[in-house]
Amino acid sequence: MVFKCQEDSFLKQFKSTIVSCENANLDWVTEDKGETTKRQLKGFNVVCEDTILFPEGGGQPCDYGSLGGHPVRNVVRNGTQAVHFVESPESFEEGTEVEQVLNWERRLDHMQQHSGQHLISALFDSEFKYETTSWWLGTSTCYVQLKTPHLISRESLDLIEQKCNNLIREGREVTVHLIDPEKEYDFQGARAPRGLPKDHVGLARVVNIEGVEGNMCCGTHVTNISQLQAIKILYCEKVKTNVLVHFVVGERVLRKLAEVFQREQQITAAIKGGPQQHLDLLQKLQQNVKMTRKCFQQLLKDFAHAEADRLEDLPKAQRPKYFALHRRDGIEVDFINAFLSHAPEEIFYFLTVSEGVAAGSQAKGHLVLRGNPEVVEKLGPQFLELLEGKGNGKDGKFQGKINNLSKLDDCMQLLEGHFKPKKAIPEAASAS
Template sequence: MVFKCQEDSFLKEFDTTVLSCEKATLDLPLSNDANVKRLEGYNVVCEDTILFPEGGGQPCDYGTINGQPVRNVVRKGSEAIHFVEMKNPFEEGTAVTQIVDWNRRLDHMQQHSGQHLITALFESEFKYDTTSWWLGSDTSYIELSTRHLVSQESLDIIERKANELIREGRNVTVLLVDPDDPVKFTDTRAPRGLPRNHVGLARLVRIEGVESNMCCGTHVTNLSQLQGVKLLYAETVKGLVYVHFAVGERVMRKLGECVRRERQMNLALKGGPAQHLDLVEKLQKNIQSTTKSLQKILKDLAISEAEKLETLKPRPQFYCLHRRDGIEPDFINTFLNNAPKDIFYFLIVSENVPCGGKGHMVLRGDPAVIQKFGAMFLSILEGKGYGKHNHFQGKVNVSKVPECVALLEEHFNSIKSIAEAS
């Protein structure tokens, strides 16, 4: 079945009739979070729909039915199932009004038609087929049938040709043709063919003078409605070549983001865009020089701290030291290389943050004491680590270090009391 949204992608409002309405739930993923929010509502099937069900690489439309929010639309056979978040169901036969979220629809049309155009140009210019594509919330990409990373020169060629065709205003038309008619399919790009369960006419999206492509998605009617195409970059991921792009309003948003970021960089670096690279390189060199100086100071400090222990008489049974100069295990290594061997050590270097932060812990000394406290300290400090014999180390959260120090004090004071009593 061809839905109303596929007949007229610019239709924003549509009156139809409810065929069925069944209670349902929807797990809605939360943005930037692995968790989901469970919504209560109804699965609604109408005689027809202007709300596109997910398919062909294009996400579903959002909108409303009689003012109630539609959170998801999926195709099941010849039906579009709308998940409507509402408390009370629609009665079968109820006349309803569907309204599409137009900003989302226009964005999806621009990205999808832009993808068709970019795909056609990569095929005609370089014989690269598009094996899949992804329409994201910010940018999109196509996957190309090549193992060679696409050069910037090639990206520039495709981008320039795409924008020339947009300026020409080539028409984009949707045709319904009989898949058994080979004449109508002579110039059609259909690498995956029709779905196995397809019945009836096939839907072709044709860009005038460029290509015809089988597709179920919503599209513009003229390339000028794309406004413009920007190929952002190409990358290789696990042997696959992706070309990332933005079309239409997304290009304008991306430009706005770049300008805002550029102005922030101007203030932070105290220089204009032409100087940014030189200023950043200078800043990196300064950081490297400062880091080397800090490491030298920390090394001298570690030796000094260790030598102090040599002069103590009597020597302590245990020694605790927590430095918040950054996670620098070399400080601990240098300290232990110069410290007396007959003391039990609990040493930590960590980030200098108000609420504890991450750190690196080392225990060195009597294996029996390490066996007693190693795993215990990891549990208290919510860390991971390992050790053997007289050495134990781990990555920890340092917010509860005083608890560990108190346990060591209790342990060694107990030993001291027993020794004095005997």
């Protein structure tokens, strides 16, 4: 079945009759400032005689809008019917007429990205014989997956982009033809990489871009590619034996430009230099960070040696039975190795380093024990269990990765309890 949205993709309001209405729930996911929120919506699955709200299909997400003044959160195709999930406290009576209102901003964006994908795919096919095997319409960018093992050069991407925008300026018409899928000759010259859905009924749609291509597709499209405004091919990446070409079309080009310009202003303010200086200033900043890190590592090495030498300088009778040192300033395990290379052998050592966080917090790090093999074998697994880590050891040395420092004090209590002098048991009084 061809829905009203497929007959006229620019129709924003429409009245249709309710065919059925059933209670339903919908898992609804929203994102705000990088945080994802999930909740379950209560409403109804509503089927109308026809619809201007596109049901998800052909790589294109569904439309949003309203039905009888209540928000439509999802639309899916079920054979010849479009099922609308309507968030509403009240059901809809079968046989009554209801007004559908389209979220036009979302529809326009989807049409621009989808028609732009057709144009990009057609030109990659005609210029390089790269077949489009799938595509993805994301919330900020899109990509086409091309059947080629070779990473596409920037020059080739620019060539396709230029040809796309030249055709947009020419204002080629986009038309939709309904054909009988059983008449093979009707498909001549039309790309149909995925074929028709198994449950398809009735005529099939072929979307034609004047002088460019015909492509079997169920999605909504612009009527003239001038309505795409512009296409920007961002980059490509290799995925197994295919290549993904990322792009934006129309309003997304303007949003991407605004986003990039805002980021450029932020970088300019942060590194105190204009766009022409960004690369040089960032390279200098990287060099400074590299030198600073090298100096920091040398200072830590010197500090580790100094700590070890302090123990070495103690008379043997005054040396402690155990020594614990915990660094929480983000240093690496090299600090521990440098310390142990100079530390006296007869002392039991419990050493940790972690990711620059305060004590008692859940943080990742590294643990090393060295000393009497029997004590190491006993305490190592206990410490790992408390610190939620994994590791192993032998010959008096144990090391592992830890994920939670909140119970470091419990480890210290175990260590102190093991080395605490045992109280002498008084002799029993002699019998009188």
